[in-house]
Amino acid sequence: MATADMFYYLLFLLWCVTALLVHFFIKTFLKSRRQNNLPPSPQALPVIGHLHLIGPVLAKSFQTLAIRYGPLMQIRLGASTCVVASNAVVAKEIFKTQDLNFSSRPEFGSSEYFIYRGSRFVTAQYGDYWRFMKKLCMTRLLSVPQLDKFTDVRDEEKVKLVESVMGCARDEKLCDLNCELTAFTNNTICRMTMSTRCSGSDTDADQIERLVKTCLQLAGKLSLGDILGPFRIFDFSGNGKKLVGALQTYDRLVERVLQEHEEKAEKGFEEGERKDLMDILLEIYNDPAAEIKLSKNDIKFLESSDEKIGEHQMEYKGQNFRYLPFGSGRRGCPGASLAMMVMHAAVGALVQCFDWKVKDGKKVDLTQGPGFAAEMAHPLVCYPIKHMNAC
Numbered sequence: 001m002a003t004a005d006m007f008y009y010l011l012f013l014l015w016c017v018t019a020l021l022v023h024f025f026i027k028t029f030l031k032s033r034r035q036n037n038l039p040p041s042p043q044a045l046p047v048i049g050h051l052h053l054i055g056p057v058l059a060k061s062f063q064t065l066a067i068r069y070g071p072l073m074q075i076r077l078g079a080s081t082c083v084v085a086s087n088a089v090v091a092k093e094i095f096k097t098q099d100l101n102f103s104s105r106p107e108f109g110s111s112e113y114f115i116y117r118g119s120r121f122v123t124a125q126y127g128d129y130w131r132f133m134k135k136l137c138m139t140r141l142l143s144v145p146q147l148d149k150f151t152d153v154r155d156e157e158k159v160k161l162v163e164s165v166m167g168c169a170r171d172e173k174l175c176d177l178n179c180e181l182t183a184f185t186n187n188t189i190c191r192m193t194m195s196t197r198c199s200g201s202d203t204d205a206d207q208i209e210r211l212v213k214t215c216l217q218l219a220g221k222l223s224l225g226d227i228l229g230p231f232r233i234f235d236f237s238g239n240g241k242k243l244v245g246a247l248q249t250y251d252r253l254v255e256r257v258l259q260e261h262e263e264k265a266e267k268g269f270e271e272g273e274r275k276d277l278m279d280i281l282l283e284i285y286n287d288p289a290a291e292i293k294l295s296k297n298d299i300k301f302l303e304s305s306d307e308k309i310g311e312h313q314m315e316y317k318g319q320n321f322r323y324l325p326f327g328s329g330r331r332g333c334p335g336a337s338l339a340m341m342v343m344h345a346a347v348g349a350l351v352q353c354f355d356w357k358v359k360d361g362k363k364v365d366l367t368q369g370p371g372f373a374a375e376m377a378h379p380l381v382c383y384p385i386k387h388m389n390a391c
């Protein structure tokens with residue numbers, strides 16, 4: 001080999017070694033600088049991170065860790081890293097002072113199986129699409145005048161709830177309040193969004209309810225797959241496939257309801273005729289002057305975005321940072337007013353019409369379950385006793 005060639009090989013080797021060393025030093029320097037700004041974190045294990053510190057009830061595990069590591073800590077669950085805030089001062093900093101910096105939402109593990117990917121408002125990036133959808137919710141779909149148009153629907157569903165519980169009271173049977181309230185809220189919201197009881201078959205609402213529930217459960221399980229990082233695409237549990245199946249059935253069902261609504265719109269609405277949420281969304285879909293062109297998937301996904309409605313009494317709209325059932329700031333829940341209207345009506349009727357005796361005379365078991373929404377570990381099952389002359 002000629003001396004000149006040798007010289008160039010050596011030069012190339014020297015260049016590679018120098019590049020590697022510079023890369024290594026820059027990385028170490030940046031890492032130490034970045035780490036200085038990170039919140040405190042427990043000692044992590046390789047690969048699993050802090051998974052070994054997490055029990056079945058996520059909120060409880062975070063609470064225990066927060067006592068030791070403070071109100072803002074960084075937790076790594078396998079391949080996913082998150083920051084946990086757990087007191088009012090930090091919550092206020094995030095939701096108020098730094099609201100804009102926290103306005104986007106990450107995609108969860110189920111996104112690759114989600115046929116409405118890109119139409120997910122709840123996990124949308126902060127931007128034009130999110131702004132348009134939020135305005136639409138606040139000014140049209142969930143505005144107070146629109147909610148007022150459905151007072152009769154809420155009243156009818158409340159009566160059905162009371163009748164169903166009355167049946168248990170008459171037969172001295174146990175009443176599963178979780179089932180009763182889920183049916184009540186789903187029926188109310190289904191009727192407000194797509195008038196399912198008024199068109200097509202009576203079982204639409206039931207089927208949609210079951211499918212939305214299945215999809216939420218599967219999506220929850222798949223979100224846990226985030227801890228596997230890129231390996232989640234192998235769908236070891238098979239839940240991805242099941243989610244696609246359930247979503248396709250949901251899609252066919254809503255497509256049919258959508259067509260019925262389109263046919264009705266083509267015939268034209270009568271003066272003062274009430275429009276449900278799907279009618280309003282179709283109007284915007286067909287409006288050439290709309291700020292953002294809605295797709296049919298946007299409509300189908302929005303129709304599934306109802307949530308189970310629970311019980312709260314204190315200030316709930318996001319100004320009391322110790323208590324944030326509906327979130328706060330710009331990503332706060334636009335359905336809070338509807339949730340509170342429906343929940344107040346139901347709880348009021350159930351307290352006014354019945355006394356309640358817990359099964360076996362025990363106290364109500366308030367143990368928290370494993371879900372993200374802090375559900376009860378054991379559903380509330382009681383004997384309703386009809387009040388004299390009530391209802």
Ligand code: HEM
Pocket residue numbers: 105121122123124134137305306307308309310324325326327328330331332333334335336338339
């Ligand atoms: C008791 C019942 C409900 C609770 C506890 C609840 C809770 C929440 C919370 C905590 C958030 C904020 C999530 C975040 O920060 O990313 C949220 C957002 C949202 N909620 Fe609710 N919600 C309820 C009912 C409803 C209802 C009835 C609807 C619609 C009919 C609804 C539609 C939405 C939407 C569209 C968002 C996303 C808002 C955005 O990203 O800007 N929610 N909800």
